[in-house]
Amino acid sequence: MRSFELDEAFGLVIIPGHALQNINTPEDQIASLRCIKRHLAFDGVLVVHLDHQNDKNLVWLGDLSAEKKGVFEEAGEVTNPKTGCLVRISRAWSYEPSTQTCSAVTVWEEIGSDGKVVDRWERGPIRLHCVFRFEMEHLLARAGFEVEAVYGDFLRRELEDDSSEMVWVARNRQEIALENGK
Numbered sequence: 001m002r003s004f005e006l007d008e009a010f011g012l013v014i015i016p017g018h019a020l021q022n023i024n025t026p027e028d029q030i031a032s033l034r035c036i037k038r039h040l041a042f043d044g045v046l047v048v049h050l051d052h053q054n055d056k057n058l059v060w061l062g063d064l065s066a067e068k069k070g071v072f073e074e075a076g077e078v079t080n081p082k083t084g085c086l087v088r089i090s091r092a093w094s095y096e097p098s099t100q101t102c103s104a105v106t107v108w109e110e111i112g113s114d115g116k117v118v119d120r121w122e123r124g125p126i127r128l129h130c131v132f133r134f135e136m137e138h139l140l141a142r143a144g145f146e147v148e149a150v151y152g153d154f155l156r157r158e159l160e161d162d163s164s165e166m167v168w169v170a171r172n173r174q175e176i177a178l179e180n181g182k
Contacts, residue, residue, distance in 0.1 A: 009039055009040060012046075020129075021129050024127050029139050030139060037145065041172070042172060047168065064095035071092055072107065074088070087108050102127070104124055145171065154167060
């Protein structure tokens, strides 16, 4: 997301599913937004979907930097469609307040008919930046976007303290030509 060239301009760019939160430094966040802006037509719209760090999330983040840091907890169960065996999913989260970054390690354990682990997979750590409202507003402004709206969900309800989502709508009000002149 920081550096790509499509030789095309679009009227709409959507960053769904908290994808921007996979970019962990302000420099990389700005580079990504500026790269997207280069590919957005004049008056084009950027929509960004992020987690909203509400009271519930702040308590959770505080717990992750204290007693729950790195502790694996059950995260669900599925059935392996190939073997028919149960697969238990566990996840361990941690949080670094100094960088506003969560890390998650996920483990899948396939359980045989005898109840013993027959296979195990691990993935991570996956690092996610916890973006706060005015931080995002500042990032968009630094990248040259004009914020049109911020919503608390996809139904365009107002962002409130207990909203779990932030949906940003920003416009490219400055014409920026692509490098090949398009």
